[in-house]
Amino acid sequence: MSAQRWIAWIVLGAWLVWLHALQAWLGSGGSAWVPDLALVLVFSLVARIEPKDAPGIVLVAVVARAALAVDPGAALAAGLLGLVLLELLARGLFELTAPAWRALFAGALVFAFDAWLAGLHALHAGIGPVPFVRVLAALVPAAFTSAIVSLALGPALAHLPGLSPLRSRRW
Amino acid sequence: MSSSRSRLAYVAVLCVLVFAAVEPGTLLDVWIERALVPSRFAAELARPFGWLESSSVRAAESTLAAEAPALAATSRELLARQAAGALPRDPELARGRGAVHAQVVERKTQRADCVTIQFAPEAPVEVDAPVTHGDHYVGRIDALSRERAGEATLRLVTEKSFRVGAEVEAPDGRKAALVVGGVAPRPSHGADEDERRASADAGLFLAVHAPQDRSITSGVVRVREIEAPGSARSASRPSGGLASLAGGELASLANGFRLGELVRYDVDGVVIFAVRAELDYGAEPYELAVLAPAEQAEAGPPLARDPFAVERWIRARCAVPGEASIGREARRILAGTRDGVEPGAALCVGGQLVGRVETSGPWSASARLAGDPGFRVQVAAALAGSDAPRALGELVALGRDDDDALLFVWRNAIDPPPPGAVAATPAELFTAPGERSVPAGLLLGSTVLPRTRGLHVLRVTQPADGRALGVVQVWRAAIAREEEPEEDEP
Incomplete structure (x- = not known):
């Protein structure tokens, strides 16, 4: 692997940490309408990478997320790998770089990822079904705003400085 | 590797990760957490x-700073009232003794009759010191923690091999010595459902050993440890059993504290003596007093763990x-x-x-x-x-x-x-x-x-x-x- 690509992976990790920190800072007042910016970047990038780079994206995303989030590493890795595989499959069927599809998929996958983590948390914390439904309902605003961000900024996020060696011309 | 094989490999890895996520604590989960330890530095x-402190952060910090002194005063007052519940209410029991406030911090499910307590690290707590709650005897200090200051294991009176000297005072004024320790079997119940329920609700009974006078069948049972002539406070823990009756000065500090009411009942055709406990040792109390000679400990207990x-x-x-x-x-x-x-x-x-x-x-x-x-x-x-x-x-x-x-x-x-x-x-x-x-x-x-x-x-x-x-x-x-x-x- 060339030095450029090594640097690109490191830069991707830094962008993910910053976006994750930014979304946390935006949500410090308790607002539920904060998009999952880091996940939107991952989805924007996965729509444009070679399949062989998928494990690398998952690894970098897990490390970046584990730095700030409280979710267990295995849960993060399983969730991110599952969603990346799903997106790789979906991009063969849909044009995920087109505005409508990317917004739809980003919103749905952010909800699915957050619901996976919330489900695990509910399972391990012994939370009953009623509080869990409340938690799921609280995830909808974040998924909605993530879809909007993907619609408006998806291509821009995928073209953040330093990430060009990871993008493929084929996609 | 072909595309289908790589997909299969991805799915296999995904399944393994899902298992590790659903079943925390597995070796794989531990390895993943260890592998992610360096991610802490990415947080920098x-x-x-x-x-970028937001206005809400500044508002929260200033609110808490302004309210902290009043909150500390309220909290200390509350803790002092809670701690006071551990002191003896009977003035006779409070006289001539010091008491160190202690709190139960851990109840081990495997050793339910031994609990971990904490107290002020500088407090004069010794092995074998009696532990009480209000006017009730609870047990004695079994061991001081070697690693942690202000922490000890308390052996409850319900422990199987625990023995404490006691005295029963019958309603007619007669007195007799006995030994108490461990849990006695519950009274036999009849075939009737109500009797069974009544037996289960009867509470906890402490076992009575070697009663001096079997004609006394009721009365208040209090601790009466024998002071062996010339016995010095032992640094080592007695091996249990009747050896603890000669515990000397420390053990006798517990004299007069209540164990419960003497009762006599039938267990599968055998009449036994027991003490009906007045505390639920399995669930309470959390506030305790460790007794010490008056010259070593204050009359009132300091806070065990000052927050x-x-x-x-x-x-x-x-x-x-x-x-x-x-x-x-x-x-x-x-x-x-x-x-x-x-x-x-x-x-x-x-x-x-x-x-x-x-x-x-x-x-x-x-x-x-x-x-x-x-x-x-x-x-x-x-x-x-x-x-x-x-x-x-x-x-x-x-x-x-x-x-x-x-x-x-x-x-x-x-x-x-x-x-x-x-x-x-x-x-x-x-x-x-x-x-x-x-x-x-x-x-x-x-x-x-x-x-x-x-x-x-x-x-x-x-x-x-x-x-x-x-x-x-x-x-x-x-x-x-x-x-x-x-x-x-x-």
Whole structure:
């Protein structure tokens, strides 16, 4: 692997940490309408990478997320790998770089990822079904705003400085 | 590798990861967590966001700073009232003895008759010292912790091999010696369902050994340890059994404390003597007094674990001052086991409980805040118009309502069932003793407490929103012996 690509992976990790920190800072007042910016970047990038780079994206995303989030590493890795595989499959069927599809998929996958983590948390914390439904309902605003961000900024996020060696011309 | 093979490999890895996520604690889960330990350093990239203090952070910090002195005073007063419950009420029992306040911090499920207690590290607690609650005898100190200052194992009177000298005083004034220790079998019950239930509800019975006078079948049983002539306080623990009766000066400090009422009943055709216990040793009490000679200990107990002692708190920075996990109220804390942060430890700001540590790695820890669904804590309530704080048991968080107030599930098992209208009392909620990692006396918030038996949802408002804070204090569950403070709280 060339030095450029090594640097690109490191830069991707830094962008993910910053976006994750930014979304946390935006949500410090308790607002539920904060998009999952880091996940939107991952989805924007996965729509444009070679399949062989998928494990690398998952690894970098897990490390970046584990730095700030409280979710267990295995849960993060399983969730991110599952969603990346799903997106790789979906991009063969849909044009995920087109505005409508990317917004739809980003919103749905952010909800699915957050619901996976919330489900695990509910399972391990012994939370009953009623509080869990409340938690799921609280995830909808974040998924909605993530879809909007993907619609408006998806291509821009995928073209953040330093990430060009990871993008493929084929996609 | 062909495309289909690589897909198969991805799916296999995904399945393994899902298993590790659903079943925490497996070897794979542990390896993944270890592999992610260096990610703590990636968190440093987010440090600039910590400098961007929002107005809500400043508001929360100034509110807590302004209220901290008043809160500390209220909390100390509450703790003092709780601690006073451990002192003997009978003036005769209070005379000529010192008492060191102690709190139960751990009950081991495998050794239910041995509990861990904590007390002020400088307190004169010795092995074999009697432990009491109010006018009741509870047990004696079994061993002092070698690693942790101010911590000891207490052997309860219910332990199988425990023996304590006692004396029964019959209603007609006659007295007789006996030995008490361990748990006696319950009275036999008949085939009738009511009799069976009555037997189960009869409470706990302590076993009686070698009663001096079998004609006495009822009366109050009190501790009466024999002072062996010339016996000195032993540094080593007696091996149990009757050897402990000659425990000397320390053991005799327990003389006069109640064990319960002498009873005689039938067990499968055999008539036995037993003492009906007046404490539920399996569930209470949490506040205790360790007896010591009067010249060594103060008459009134100091606080076992002062929640405002500076040396008991570790200052820790949050990786980001906000929600890093959507749908949760949780924080990554940039301090770990190397700094003394243990799982379960309380997170506090200005005397207010804001959360607890969930898991702790070498350099960082994850913490859940009080509004995180599933957050649990033992709580006591200071009721308006009532002197004595009331233990409520465990509260479990449901999250927050639309006004950002905390919602907790609480099972009221103390008050009578609802006769009709639901009565409620305003109350301040504080953390209760009983947990090693959470000191009693931290404010959780204000609520209106329903006074009827059953399951309730409590709406709790806090003076300041803990979610906005970027720096928190983490409770140190214990002070290592080499760190033992030589002076009182700074």
